[in-house]
Amino acid sequence: MDILISGAGVAGLSAAVNLGARRHRVTIVERSSHFRVNGSPIDVRGDAVAITEKMGLRDKIRDQRLRMTESGAFVDADGTVLATLPVAEISDSDDDIEIAREDLAAVLADALPADANVRFRESVAALTDDGMGVDVGFVSGRTERFDLVIGADGLHSAVRRLAFGPERDFVKHLGVYAAIADLPAEAGAGGLNPTYNFPGHMASIMRYRDRALAVFLFRSDPLDYDYHDLDAQKKILADAFAGHDEWRIPELIAAANADAELYFDSASQIHLPGWHRGRVVLVGDAAHAASGLSGRGTSLALLGTCFLAEELEEDDLVAAFERYEARQRTYVRVAQASVVGGANLVVPVTWEDIAARNARFQAAAQ
Ligand SMILES: Cc1cc2nc3c(=O)[nH]c(=O)nc-3n(C[C@H](O)[C@H](O)[C@H](O)COP(=O)(O)OP(=O)(O)OC[C@H]3O[C@@H](n4cnc5c(N)ncnc54)[C@H](O)[C@@H]3O)c2cc1C
Incomplete structure (x- = not known):
């Protein structure tokens, strides 16, 4: 098929590799x-690790394995370490592979079929599905x-x-925003990766290999802004941390x-009753975002694209889509249900919650 x-x-890359x-x-x-x-x-977790093996990429992915999360620590406003991160709390098994997004993308991009046609600065503007094929109009x-x-x-x-229709019909906002920025001044510096919390907010430094990132989370009701307006996003972020000169917040915001x-x-999150309509099908976050x-x-994303490609081996498109959805749903349910614990762990709501988390992690480290 074309x-x-x-x-x-x-x-997208994993779909292309599996279909190619x-x-x-x-x-x-x-x-x-x-x-x-x-x-x-x-993280590449659980059954997704086995999928990378099916794709013939597990060893290449494992070769790029990081151990960044293991050096996570929670600090106070002076930078004193209060607790370290018990990795068992957030991993499924020792087989999980933590990898830089750029390294995973590079492994997948290297595995693209030789005749894959990749066009940058291009986007779909119109779709007309007549049952036998889809006519696509592009923004170009x-x-x-x-x-x-x-x-x-x-x-x-x-x-x-x-x-399928407008995003507002399918989106479930979880009350948290995330931002990630390059932090060149910290690149290559070793040591623990510190996280500082104040109620409803998290600022963190994540170092791996020769890179460093400033990572922010903050709780907020849904905000109205343009996804493509970077200056507006920077202002929202700066406003969310305004008045906080403690720890290293000013330098991270800069x-x-x-x-x-x-x-x-x-x-x-995205919640849709079905992921296919005619000859159009959704995968990854477009279908079932679970959130960071x-x-x-x-x-x-790895699981679903592999299932879809496997199921498309049969001629009946609708049956193939339904089998893809049936196989993928269980994983999506588990992932989407896991987020409340995730939010409480990284961005507690009150000082009491922050102290309780740190005490729990201190105890786990004994
Ligand atoms: C820049 C970036 C950074 C991220 N960082 C993190 C992170 O730190 N932690 C985390 O847990 N998750 C992160 N995510 C989300 C994470 O990558 C996804 O949850 C997961 O990998 C599933 O990926 P996906 O391919 O379905 O979606 P995405 O990773 O969002 O990829 C979608 C791709 O589609 C492209 N795109 C969007 N709209 C159009 C369009 N109209 N036409 C053509 N192309 C389009 C985007 O540029 C992007 O390359 C990030 C996503 C992005 C885009």
Whole structure:
């Protein structure tokens, strides 16, 4: 089949690798001018590790394994360590692989089929599905016909909007926003990775290899802003931490302001009753975002794209989509249900909650 994939994140790249391996011809369109690989390291967990083995990529992914989370520590306003992170609390098993987003994307991009057609600065603008194929209009003005369109374009998916309806119908805001910025001044510095909390807020330094990141979380009701307006996002972030000169907050906010590729988004989930409509199907965050608080979005993307490609080996498209959904649903349910614990762990609401978490972690370390 001739398949269009919208989005070249983990889901889009993994879909292309899995479908290419089954001799489908894939075209990927990515809105950015390059693979968007910034962001904090992520985990490949549980059954997703076995999927990477099926894809022939497990060893390459394992070769890039990080141990960043193991050096996580919670500090007070003076930087004194109050507790370290018990890794068992957040991993599924010792087989989980923590990896930099850029390293995982590079492994997947290297494994793309030789004839994969990747187009940057391109996006889907219109979809017309006549039952036999989908005519796609692109923002560049180009039009093309495909047998199948896969929406792998993340939380704010354009394919989902065009085929299923507006985001507001499917999104569940979790009351937390996240931002991640490059922190070049800390690159290469060793030591623990400190996290400082004040009620409803978290600021953190994450160092791995020769890189360092400033990571922020804060609780907030849904905010009205333009996803493409970086200056507006920087202002929201600065406002959320305004008046806090303790620990290293001013320097981390300055790094966020200086980063031309700051990642900023809500922790939100997508809940859809079904992920296919005609010849259009969704994968990854576009279908079932669980949010960064689950720590499972990347694993879900790897699992679902492999299931979809396997099921598409049969001719009946609807049956294939339904089997893909049935296999993927269980994983999605677990991931989406896990977020409350995740939020309470990293961004407690009160000073009492912060102290209780630290005491629990101190006890776990004894
Ligand atoms: C820049 C960035 C940083 C992230 N950092 C973290 C993190 O630190 N921790 C964490 O847990 N999760 C993070 N995530 C989310 C995490 O990557 C996903 O939960 C998971 O990997 C599933 O990925 P996905 O491919 O479904 O979605 P995404 O990773 O969101 O990828 C979607 C891709 O589609 C592209 N795209 C979006 N709209 C369009 C469009 N209209 N047309 C074409 N392309 C489009 C995007 O540029 C992106 O490359 C981040 C996502 C992004 C985009």
